[in-house]
Amino acid sequence: MQALLAMWAEKFTVYPDGAELPTHHDHCLGCGPNNPHGHHLRALRHGDGVQAWHTFDNRHVGAPGIVHGGAVATVVDDLYGCLLFLEGGPAVTRQLTIEYLAPVLIGAEYRLQADVVRREGRKLFVAARATEPAGRAVITSTAVFVKVSVEHFAQGSPPGVPAD
Numbered sequence: 001m002q003a004l005l006a007m008w009a010e011k012f013t014v015y016p017d018g019a020e021l022p023t024h025h026d027h028c029l030g031c032g033p034n035n036p037h038g039h040h041l042r043a044l045r046h047g048d049g050v051q052a053w054h055t056f057d058n059r060h061v062g063a064p065g066i067v068h069g070g071a072v073a074t075v076v077d078d079l080y081g082c083l084l085f086l087e088g089g090p091a092v093t094r095q096l097t098i099e100y101l102a103p104v105l106i107g108a109e110y111r112l113q114a115d116v117v118r119r120e121g122r123k124l125f126v127a128a129r130a131t132e133p134a135g136r137a138v139i140t141s142t143a144v145f146v147k148v149s150v151e152h153f154a155q156g157s158p159p160g161v162p163a164d
């Protein structure tokens with residue numbers, strides 16, 4: 001776990017516009033390439049924010065043909081987690097809201113965008129949206145993240161339990 005956290009700290013660095021951002025770790029539900037249940041999200045720096053193109057598959061179905069709302073929230077939450085790489089240090093979700101404006105469809109590609117709206121002490125107020133190729137928004141979101149030290153994540157690895 002300590003090695004993972006040390007490696008993770010190095011990910012909070014400067015990324016040029018358009019650069020692909022790192023994953024949180026290999027088994028992250030949002031972006032980890034080795035999580036068989038995961039979304040395998042890939043995020044890019046886009047100006048001062050992040051963007052991603054994402055297609056949900058049948059592992060994340062809710063109503064037939066429609067993505068489960070919790071799966072949508074997972075991906076949005078993780079996209080905010082990628083935005084943190086531009087903020088220079090970790091934070092965690094304290095509040096997450098999603099407005100489901102239209103069904104998110106299995107097999108359809110969406111553009112996701114997330115940005116920091118404002119900073120206040122340890123708090124980051126962020127916002128995101130997912131849009132169809134034609135530009136219609138299917139979800140909008142806001143969230144409050146609270147900055148924490150890297151040591152915050154050591155709570156997730158009690159003795160004898162693998163971190164990933």
Ligand SMILES: CCCCCCCCCC(=O)SCCNC(=O)CCNC(=O)[C@H](O)C(C)(C)COP(=O)(O)OP(=O)(O)OC[C@H]1O[C@@H](n2cnc3c(N)ncnc32)[C@H](O)[C@@H]1OP(=O)(O)O
Pocket residue numbers: 024030077078080081082084085089090091092093094095121122123144146148
């Ligand atoms: C790169 C790192 C990302 C890692 C992977 C990303 C994956 C995607 C993101 C996630 O899934 S994160 C995991 C889910 N979230 C958590 O597990 C967080 C669980 N909650 C906590 O651990 C604590 O509640 C937390 C560290 C967030 C805050 O506890 P603290 O005791 O440190 O702070 P406190 O409760 O005093 O609140 C801090 C500030 O936020 C404010 N606050 C709290 N809730 C708020 C709210 N809803 N709206 C606005 N402000 C709020 C609160 O008033 C206060 O303001 P002030 O500093 O000005 O006094």
